Every structure is written in C-alpha cells, then in structure tokens.
Amino acid sequence: MKQLIAAMGLGVLTAGAAMAQDVTAYDYEGSFDDASFALENAIIGQGLVVDHVSHVGEMLARTREDVGSDVKLFEDAVVMQFCSAILSRKMMEADPLNIAHCPYGIFVTERGGKVQIGYRNFPEGEMQEVQSFLDGIVQEALD
Template structure:
C-alpha cells in the first residue's frame, strides 16, 4: 500500500511539473495546463465534484469580457476563453467564520481556467495567513488533482 501511495504521489508530481510550475504573484497562484481549455475546464469541474462539493455557479468571464469590450471602448482580447468555478464547503466555511466572522469576505471560493495566446492556465486567489490557509490548501488540492487528470 505504501509503495502504491508513493508511486501515486510521484505520478502527480511528474504531471504537475510537466504542466508547469505554479506562479504565485501574491494575489493568485497559477499553473500552466498542458492541454486544451476544454480539457482543463472538465478536469477542474471533476476535481471539485470529486471532493464532494457542488459548483454553485460558473462565471463565463471570458465571454463577458469579449462581449463588452467595444461597449467600454476597448478592442483588446484579454482571454480566448475564461471561466471561474464558484463553490463552497459548508464544513470549511463554518470553521473559517467561527474563527473570524469577517472571513465571510472570502466566501464563496473560486478556481479559474483561462486561455490566453494559446496558453491554458488554472489557478485560484490566494488567501490571508491564518485560518483561511486551510481553504487555500483545499484549492491547491483541487488544482493539483485537475492537473493530474
């Protein structure tokens, strides 16, 4: 069993390194995805559901930005595709808000999939130090699982 777990961890690590290292700019953590936007989106959706969580909403932010660009005086295409999967964990949300009710500002949680100039990326917003790091760990687990699929 132990060798199976170690082998599985090595396979995930190899997949993540093949997908590209995480880029953490302080505000977010982003991984390059080695595959299509549609594959990345499906993998993220599946990884969220595999954690027993429901996706409450999918924000089609890429479509919105492309549709409204001219309305705001811009002809710049920011993303070829971009979606944000919004979800919550009742267990973690309660725990975070019992630690500090103002952690409500961080709920719900989101993971994005975006494509820009042919490069697909998957990422999430970084949370402050303290109790919210448990949520950030969940987001990291979901993204790592999605990258491994």
C-alpha cells in the same frame, strides 16, 4: 477586477506554477475544455457542488467594444464558484468576517494558446487551510 486580470496576465509570463500578487496559477497541459472538465470533476470529487460558473471571458469579449477597448484578454476564461460547509463553518467560527472569502473560486483561462488553472490567495492565518484545500483541487485537475 483589474488586479485579478493584471495578476493573471503576469502569471502567463512565467512557466510552471506562477504566483503573481495575490493569485496562484498553474500551467495546464491540454485544452481549455479539458482543463474546465478536469477542474469540475476535481471539485465534484471532493463532494462539493459547483454553484456557479462565471463566464468572464465571454463577458469581456462581448463588452470589449462597449467600453472602448480593442484588447482581447483571453480566448476563454471561467471562474467556478463553490463552497465547503465544513471549511466555511470552521473559518467563520474562527472569524465571522471570513464570510468575505466565500464562495471559493478557481479559474481556468486560455491566453495566447496557454491554459492555466488558479485561484486567489488568502490572508495568513486560518484561511490558509482553505488555500491548501483549493491547491489540492487544482493539483487533482492538473493530473
């Protein structure tokens, strides 16, 4: 989790498409709510179902004092998780240990008034097809 937060933090420092460590993040021109709505519609538009929305920003805000921190990381942050039966089967037939990458997640964050949409990068090889698929979903949400 620390690596994801650090990578997203680094991504906030750059304009346009940011690639920090194992994360790709794109700036979104609009509000957090609009970005979340656009992402959900892009996922559904692919014939997929959002299985879970993890409210990471709310959890971090709620537990900030409990863990002894006064740092506010995000105004808001969510991760939408979903799966593609077709891609997941293909990836796991290539290597059953690709189960470690499922479900797929795309995040929306707002930090310092800047909204970003992004995802964790996948290893070289067959998982690059999934990464391209996620990038396509993000590109649709950005339009």
